[in-house]
Amino acid sequence: MSAPSSEEQHDLKKTRMVFVKWMKPPLGWFKLNTDGSSVQQRKIAGGGGVIRDGFGNWVVGFSIGFNFTSSVMAELLALRDGLIIAKSVGIKKIVVELDAKVVVSLITNSSNTKKSINSSVMDCKNLLQGFEECIVQHTYREGNRVADVLAKMGSYQADKFFIHYHYAPPNRETSFLLALDNMNVLTARSMKS
Template sequence: MLDKVCLGQAKEYFYCVSKAKQVTSKAVIPIKWNKPIPGWHKLNTDGASLGNPGKAGGGGLIRNSDGVWIRGYSRSIGYTTSVMAELWALRDGLSLAIQLGIRNLVVELDAKVIVKMLNNADNSNKKFSPLLFDCRSLMARFTQVQVAHVFREANRCADYLAKNGCCMREDFVIFDVSPSNELDNLLVFDRNGLYCYRQVASTLASVVSL
């Protein structure tokens, strides 16, 4: 009898303190670029670094509520990290939107770390704080501004312009129209609301058995 009690207590303890086995499965989710609502513009930005740190570039584009190209840009940044390149690209895009007189702006980028930095008042990282301060100051000049993280599949046009910046001879170029047929195709894809598909991992806890 005592043995059964001890065994029951041991099982209960094991269930309480042991880690459940993790079962990882794959899920495919649809992703697309979404047009901003009427009265708003959307800025997509991206940074690229060939080596991290390495030769870096930044870029982005502004589109209206019909998904129509307003302006695009690329910058050759030099030798730096991908985080620095992301911040450069964001600052350039915000400055360009202000020059165009845009008041309501949605900002999308595929770097979660930048979104966290913008939402965190901590400026302890002196390496990034000057660019962060500039970005926050520029954002304060809009009537309304929203910053959101998106998956890479919804940021492909900005990615193209960022990679273009890595290999440019010029320091900074503003494009009144799309600079290539390849980018034209990506723009049409986005404007028509077509989906890309991304495979993501989903983890489920399974019951532990003795």
């Protein structure tokens, strides 16, 4: 085995490790994690999400299939559906967390958006105004694992546009990831400096 070249050593110096974990919302608040999934090769898309309380308890999750669309649109549609569900269960204070920086930026900034996604962005902004208090923030994929599993489930659903409500984790993988989140397990993420 040869020693790393100077170029490889330079690249190693540019990376750093960040430890990520899912964080509980403050007591009296709820957290909505959403994710979108768009698989170009299979022409499928879906979304999913989960709402948890200040103790990390599962309140409700969902998965939904969409006609094939872009990843940004899948993220926006999943967020919209998650906000509608949060309102329907009477949540007043909500932390919204997703791993798509572009969507967080679209929702938190007042800049113009492409016409193709403008109505979905406005839907999300309008729904957020219906909460007494809300925070929208980015997390890395490692802090959004439960929503990611639900989004992938949604993208493979045969019945598109039908929301499946999950009042408990729907499978072993989701239960396992929920338990890891509640145990504050850190996941390492390599980041370019």
